[in-house]
Amino acid sequence: MSWLVTGGAGYIGAHVVRALSAAGLTPVVLDDLSSGQPSFVPEDVALVEGSILDRALVEGALREHSVEGVIHVAGFKYAGVSVQRPLHTYAQNVEGTRVILEAMEAAGVANIVFSSSAAVFGTPDVDLVTEDTAKRPASPYGESKLIGEWMLRDQGVATAASATPLRHTSLRYFNVVGSADSTVYDVSPHNLFPIVFEALLNGQTPSIFGNDYNTPDGTNVRDYVHVGDIAAAHVEAAKRLAAGEPIEPAYNLGSGDGLSVKQIMDAVVRVTGIEFVPTMGPRRPGDPDRIVATGELAARDLDWTMRYTVDEMVRTGWEARRNAG
Template identity: 80%
Template sequence: MSWLVTGGAGYIGAHVVRAVKDAGIAPVVIDDLSSGHASFVPEGVPFVEGTILDRDLLIATLREHEVEGVIHVAGFKYAGVSVRRPLHTYAQNVEGTRVVLEAMADAGVTNIVFSSSAAVYGTPDVALVTEDLPKHPASPYGESKLIGEWLLRDQATATADGEAPLRHTSLRYFNVVGSGDATLYDTSPHNLFPIVFEKLLAGETPQIYGDDYNTPDGTNVRDYVHVADIAAAHVVAAQRLAAGEPIEAAYNLGSQNGLSVREIMDAMARVTGIDFTPGIGPRRPGDPDRIVATGELAARDLDWRNRYSVDEMVRTGWEARRAAS
């Protein structure tokens, strides 16, 4: 038996694939390479190039590889861009998830781990985000992830009394950073780490947007979690589902404490050896002072913990990016 990783050629998905493989589970990858890279798929891992919107392709893949569960990572993950491209975001994230669930039902596959997002919470006015906090997504991206969770919930309800009830869980997280493999790095043009790395490699000065927030150093505080820890949690969730063990509908993969943007910049200078003083720009609209999630439930059930310091997050990401140059 195997597990299908949708989006398994992307930054996060490729780490999940390696974690699945290391756990002794056979991974299968489907990815349309819109933001992923075929070179990120390990040698020997079956790779299907195609979109999750192709129901027939999904069904054929699930059946051919005798898939027992899906780790659904594929999606359009750019919150800011989603405001300008809502229809594309909903097509990829809502319709895509619906088609995945439909294909699973047709192929008799009953387990799914959904890579959701802490964007479902929007900009909550609390110091620590817990799973039961009201959901007020602030972008089409956040809305699409919340709807994805609803689709899982509703399909589980619909199949509860049938021969193949759906078992599911959703993993919510904020900023994924670092690298767990020197051949994998974040290629997103919208995430903080790759933005800073590209600036430094180009001899330019990175910028902080606002230094007058109500935080200890004036810059906003966020959850930053290492991609290898994220991948490991997905695997444990898959194992719990496959074993029929109790599992929550959703988990926050949070750092509990968070890091400020200035702390990230200081670590960037310290680890890379490039001495720079970041520029200070105006605040970006809608940026709250602090958003940090608890990871208590995930620690209890998914062996979730932060195994990397901020310097290690920067070092692993920087080494992987430099190796790709």
């Protein structure tokens, strides 16, 4: 039996694939390669090239590879861009998830781990986000992820009395960084680490947007979580589903305390040996002072823990990016 990883040629998905293999499970990748990299897929892992919107392709992959569950990582992940491209975002994230659930039902596949997002919370008015914190997504991207969670819930109810009732969980996380494999790195043009790394590789000075936030050092504070830890939590969730063990509908994969942008920049200087003082720009509209989540529930059920220091997050990400040339 195998697990289908949608978006398995992407930064996070490729780490999930490796974590599955390390756990003795058989991954199969489904990816349209719109942002994924074929080189991120190990040679011994099957790659089905195509879109999650292609119902026949998805169902065929589930049947051909005797899939027992899906880890659904594929999606359009750019919150800011989703404001300009809402219909595209909904097509990829909402319709794509619907198609996967429909194909799973037809193929008799009952387990799914959904890669959700902390964007479902929007800008929370609490210091520490829990699973029960109010959901107020502030972008089409966040809305699409919340709708995905609703669809899993509703399909679970609808199939409860069937031969293959849907078992599911959604994993919400914030800023994923670093690398657990020197051949896989973050290729996003919108994430902090790759933006900083590209600036340094091009001889430019990274920027900080706003240093007057209500935080200890004036820069905003976020959850930064290592991609290796994220991948491990997905695998633990998959194993729990497959074993029929109790599982929550959603987990926050949070750090509990967070890191500031300045702390990240200081770590970059220490790790890379490149001395720089970040330029200061104005705040970006809508950026809150602090968004940090607790990971206590995931720690209880999914062996969730922060295994990497901030310097290790930077070092592993920097080494993987430099290996790419």
